[in-house]
Structure formats: structure tokens, C-alpha cells
Amino acid sequence: MYYFASDIHLGAGGGESARLVETRFVEWLDRVGQDAESIYLLGDIFDFWYEYRRVVPKGFVRTLAKLSELTSKGVRVVFLTGNHDMWVRDYLSEECGVEIFTKPIVEQVAGRRLFMAHGDNMRIDGQPMLKLMNTIFRSRVARSLFSWLLHPDLALEFGRWWSGKSRKSHGEVTSAVNDALCGYAEELCDRERVDVCIFGHTHNAEVRRCGAMDVLFLGEWEYRPMYAAMDAQGVITLRELND
Numbered sequence: 001m002y003y004f005a006s007d008i009h010l011g012a013g014g015g016e017s018a019r020l021v022e023t024r025f026v027e028w029l030d031r032v033g034q035d036a037e038s039i040y041l042l043g044d045i046f047d048f049w050y051e052y053r054r055v056v057p058k059g060f061v062r063t064l065a066k067l068s069e070l071t072s073k074g075v076r077v078v079f080l081t082g083n084h085d086m087w088v089r090d091y092l093s094e095e096c097g098v099e100i101f102t103k104p105i106v107e108q109v110a111g112r113r114l115f116m117a118h119g120d121n122m123r124i125d126g127q128p129m130l131k132l133m134n135t136i137f138r139s140r141v142a143r144s145l146f147s148w149l150l151h152p153d154l155a156l157e158f159g160r161w162w163s164g165k166s167r168k169s170h171g172e173v174t175s176a177v178n179d180a181l182c183g184y185a186e187e188l189c190d191r192e193r194v195d196v197c198i199f200g201h202t203h204n205a206e207v208r209r210c211g212a213m214d215v216l217f218l219g220e221w222e223y224r225p226m227y228a229a230m231d232a233q234g235v236i237t238l239r240e241l242n243d
Contacts, residue, residue: 002109003032004228006042006118006200007220009084010060021221022062028227028241029066036075038109042200042218043082043118051089064096071097080105082118082200110234112195115188119181119199177202178217186211196236198228207238 008025011018032039049057071077078099081088092098104117178199185197189211197215205219205226216238219226225241 001032001035001232002038002040002230003036004040004042004116004198004216004218004230005221005226006082006218007044007203008041009044009047009220009222010063011057012047012222017222022060024221024225024241026062026066028225029063029070032227032229033066033070033073033075036070038076038078039070040116040198041077041079042116042198043080043120044084044200045079045082046085049085050087051091053089056091064092067092067096067098078105080116080118083120106192106194110230110232112230112234112236113193115185115192115194115197117197117199119201177204178206178208178215181217182208182210182215185213185215189213205238 005025005028008021010022010025012021029039045063046057046060067077076099077097078101079088079092080101080103086102088100088102090100093100104115106113106115108114181197181199181202185194188194188197195213197210197213198218199215200218202217203220204217205224206217208215208217214236216228216236218228218238221241226238227241228236228238230236
């Protein structure tokens with residue numbers, strides 16, 4: 001089996017709600033790890049993640065331990081960074097055995113050609129401010145300045161504040177937020193011969209038929225946890241956590 005999840009936002013909100021989300025996620029990893037060939041995590045697994053050369057955020061020990069356990073027993077764990085956890089370095093790969101990708105990937109899975117991405121910086125040509133912010137936050141200069149000018153305590157406090165502000169600014173989620181990514185998927189199908197597209201980011205779990213391909217949006221984990229599963233025959237389904 002192959003499993004896909006995104007937008008866990010570990011650490012969001014703090015306190016009991018954050019612990020509950022992490023408990024759900026770790027229990028899910030433990031359950032799907034029983035028969036998983038690969039687990040794909042499509043971004044925003046952490047609500048905010050920033051690595052200094054020798055410093056990583058406090059917390060998430062249960063998640064990190066479970067990821068390490070899975071990779072140690074041969075389960076492939078792939079992490080595609082999202083807009084909340086784009087500033088990863090090598091900690092997750094070196095300490096937990098996770099494969100990290102900072103850009104979308106195309107892979108052959110169970111006989112089907114899959115395009116996988118977080119989905120945060122696609123089809124944004126009509127949004128100049130968002131495009132500018134994406135460019136700034138992904139620049140090496142901004143990352144270096146953030147690292148050198150701020151003490152880790154201040155940097156992580158600012159990062160958590162900014163991430164919370166970003167989440168709240170999304171407002172009410174409707175199916176319309178997936179439309180632009182469906183258009184992108186249709187173009188991709190013609191260009192890359194892709195069978196299935198899988199996105200995170202929109203917090204709106206949905207399966208669509210866009211042109212000749214299936215497009216899955218994975219949803220979020222705070223209110224209605226969802227994930228996708230694909231069997232050895234290439235049949236992929238969107239599932240609720242408690243199903």
C-alpha cells in the first residue's frame with residue numbers, strides 16, 4: 001500500500017489541541033506503517049519548522065521517533081515541503097531517514113504516473129504580492145538573514161506567530177480554492193502524461209476528475225483528518241481517518 005497525507009500543522013495552536021493532532025498523526029503512521037511500501041507527506045506537516053545548523057524546533061519527539069522507526073524497518077517516507085515547513089535542512093533526512101524534496105515530484109507508483117506537490121505556489125501569476133512573498137521566503141538571502149540576525153528563541157516565536165496568522169487568513173474554505181490547481185493539472189496531463197495529481201495546501205479534501213486524470217486534494221488534520229491510500233493495482237481513494 002501507498003499512503004498520502006498533508007497539512008497536519010504539528011504545533012499549531014499549542015496546548016492540548018496540538019497534542020491531540022500529533023497523537024492522531026502518530027497513531028495513523030503506526031497503523032499505515034503495518035503494510036506501507038511508501039508514505040508520502042505533501043507539506044505543512046509542521047505548522048512552522050526552521051533549522052539552524054545545530055538547532056531544530058523543540059517538540060515533535062513522538063512524530064520524529066515514529067518516522068525513524070518506520071524508515072528503520074524499510075518503509076520509504078517521502079516529505080515534500082510546504083509553505084509552512086519550507087526551511088528544512090538535513091535533520092529529517094540524517095536523523096529520521098526521510099527523503100526530502102523541495103519541489104514537486106513525478107513518480108511511477110503501482111503502475112500509475114503520479115504528480116505530487118504541496119500546491120502553494122502554482123497558478124499565482126495574478127497574485128503579485130503572493131508571488132513576491134514566495135520569492136522572498138524561498139531565497140537563500142532571506143534564510144541567511146533570518147538565521148544570523150535572530151536568536152533561535154526569537155526566530156521560532158516569530159515563525160509560529162506568522163504561521164498562525166497565515167492559517168487564519170485563509171478564511172472559509174470552499175471547493176473554489178481547488179479550481180486553479182485543477183487547471184494546472186489539466187495542463188500537466190497533456191505535457192507530462194500524468195495519470196493522477198495529488199495536492200495538499202487548500203485544506204479542502206476532494207476528489208475531482210480534471211480532463212483525463214484524477215486529482216486528489218488531501219485536506220487538513222485539525223477538524224476532519226483525511227488521507228489517501230493506493231493499493232498495488234493503482235486504485236486510489238480518499239479516506240477519513242476514522243474509517
